[in-house]
Amino acid sequence: MKIDQLRAFCAVAQTGSVSGAARVLNRVPSGVTVRIQQLEQDLGCELFLRDRQGMSLSPAGRQLLDHARRILDLTESTRSLMKDEDVGGRLTLGALDVVLVDYMPALIGRFRSRYRGVDLDIRHQASEDLVQNVGEGALDLALTDGPVRSNALESRLAFIDEMLLVTEQAHPPVGGPAELECGELYGFRHDCSFRFRMDRWLTEGKATDLPVVEIESYHTMLACVTAGMGAAWMLRSVLETLPGHQQVRVHSLGEAGRTEIHFLWRSGHLTRNAERLMSVAQELGEVRRAQGWSRLG
Incomplete structure (x- = not known):
């Protein structure tokens, strides 16, 4: 029994259909169907009654629903607990050399003045290496030429x-x-x-x-x-x-x-310190726009 299977189960129970659950979860319907089937096989029982009007919970499904929701709530609260650490810890940041010349000094100076307890590790790498190292978890965050299109990675515009x-x-x-x-x-x-x-x-x-x-x-x-x-x-x-x-x-x-320079991180693994850095970057962008710096997104 896996978390994504329970998430699919709760979404179908909420919407009454696989297609509705797929929209809620931003997945393809076939992926939701597979997860429901895997969960039913693992538990050894039918969780839904299927007919032309849609899908409704079976007696076993009703029994599982509250328990599944508690498991998902506990999972999310645990994830939040890990993200909301005190100001400190480490942030491993990779960047193109062009970013280190003009943009990064102002950003890092502003970040360090606010979060002095964070141990910064800044690495200069080529764009191909940045994408690979973010995907492998060697970097918490990167600043690279974008946008980068990958299901395993997420990005946000930093500046133009x-x-x-x-x-x-x-x-x-x-x-x-x-x-x-x-x-x-x-x-x-x-x-x-x-x-x-x-x-x-x-x-x-x-x-x-x-x-x-x-x-x-x-x-x-x-x-x-x-x-x-x-x-x-x-x-x-x-x-x-x-x-x-x-x-x-x-x-x-x-x-x-x-040229668009984007922040890049591994999907589902945005650390609290990486969020803080991007928040500081947004503030810096607003200041520079007010000063007439035209190359910000």
Whole structure:
């Protein structure tokens, strides 16, 4: 007997049908049916009387209902107890390096001033590693390029930024990759979602013959661009922090450049400290919007 089977049983008892229970539980009807059948097999009795009008509780089902509800209530109260720990404990947070440059310092400073008892572990990882480590439970929370579509993960928009094409100042306007007049393009590793997007931009613009050089330092990227050696993709928030950013030309990538940074966590495993951090992030967003910071979602 499992919790999800009892939850399906109570939902059918409440709605009078499998389809109604599926809507309440946000599941497919076949999944609800399987759980009811498994529960009946496990208990060795029929829990519902089935007819054309729907499903009604059998005598055994009526006997089980109150007990099942108490079990579910106890389960939820236990989960709440584990989430409502005193301010303290640990928060393991992963983030893209671009998030660490501009957004994270203000967020962490505000969070630590309020929750000094929380032990923070902040890790810099590529987007592919962030998604994997959140799914495996190695990270409580991550900030990564999104949205991430997975039944095992949940996400919430943190802020919106813009990916830009950066060239030397004398470069003509660029509307697509075919109009680039340079020998190479600077990007990230293949395990980074920004690199996936850049490769797609090149493919759609039929410019797959343009060499892409992987550089892990934004300062080095900008130095190469300033010297007229090539072009680069950079987030606006990162570019504006780099010395010499006024010495290059910036080109909009349009919709291809829109960048959403999302909080990401494992479904059903949002810790209290992760909730606190996101709450502080929301407050920070409101402050920055009031100050005219336009890149927040």
